[in-house]
Amino acid sequence: MRDPHDTKRPEKPGDDSPDTSDLAARIARARAAQPERKLPVDVKVPGLNGASRGYRLASEFVAAIVVGGALGYGIDFVAHTRPWAMIVLLLLGFAAGVRNIVRASAEMNKPAAPSEAAASDDETKH
């Protein structure tokens, strides 16, 4: 009965077995006994962070230009207005690419702001 591997899930929330009834208290005691430590799960990978950010921004930028150009080419193809729609939409695609970069970098900086303010400060100082 005292075997810790025997603590299966109780059938109903009400009928706690003696093994699990004081589980919360035991977990709290074990937590208090352990020294304070940071969570081991850290999503950010410091070494690859710069490169992956760079890839992300570059692909966002290029994708908008490609889509703008392709859209313009398609309109020209249908409406026989070559090359005007392609020129206009390529320029718009360029603007959309810049918009994408602004949005993506804002997204990237937003979650990093509160917890990793110190780390990003170091990065900007270089």
Added chain:
Amino acid sequence: MAENPIEPIHQFQVRDIVPFGDVGGVHFGFTNSGLLMVATVIVISAIMLVPTAQRRLVPTRLQLVAEQFYSFVVDMIEASTGHEAMRFFPLIFSLFSFLLISNWLGLLPYSFTVASQVIVTSLLAALVFLTVLIYGLLRNGLGFFKLFVPSGIPWYVIWLVVPIEFISFLSRPVSHSMRLWGNMLAGHIVLAVFGGMIVGLSTIGFLGWLTAVLPLGMAVALLSLELLVGALQAFVFAVLACVYLHDAFHPAH
């Protein structure tokens, strides 16, 4: 494409394992790509279903892996889209686990990387794109198109901003799929180039065998990097799917 196994592109060839023949001029067959997809699904099912079958309150190691896997994706969705997006948990979890496991299985020798074919990644991105589009329209009606009209823009620049936002919206699946595909393709080509270098140097003789240690070291280092890149790109793909789903819930920004 040469029939030379040392060729760095050779690994991306899709070959028939069981050909089904041609239907209306389109070739069908069970390919090495399909085999790896099936293997990926089997591995994910084995990780998620077998250790959790007993539902222990005190989890075994493998059950803990499955639970962590699950709660990692839950946290990801909660952080980037919000709690109401939990109805898309199956989609996001499938995307993340499929890409993660298929990227890692693709690193095994004689294996095939599913995400190194642009058709796979672009269809996955199209799936996310269409989900956002259709669910956004169903949920918000025509209000979904507020996505293209940022608030606080004066009327005289609206006509310029709306097409830009429209192209920006259309460019999402392109960048979404290209990033994953490009990363997997580039990583595997570099790996194969260093692997080919070992074979090439070994034909020279004893001195070649000695110098072949250098590309071998690079290949080992790159393989571990590829493990990281495979996980990271699967994560990025899933996170971006969450970010795009955010727009389906809150089109006005």
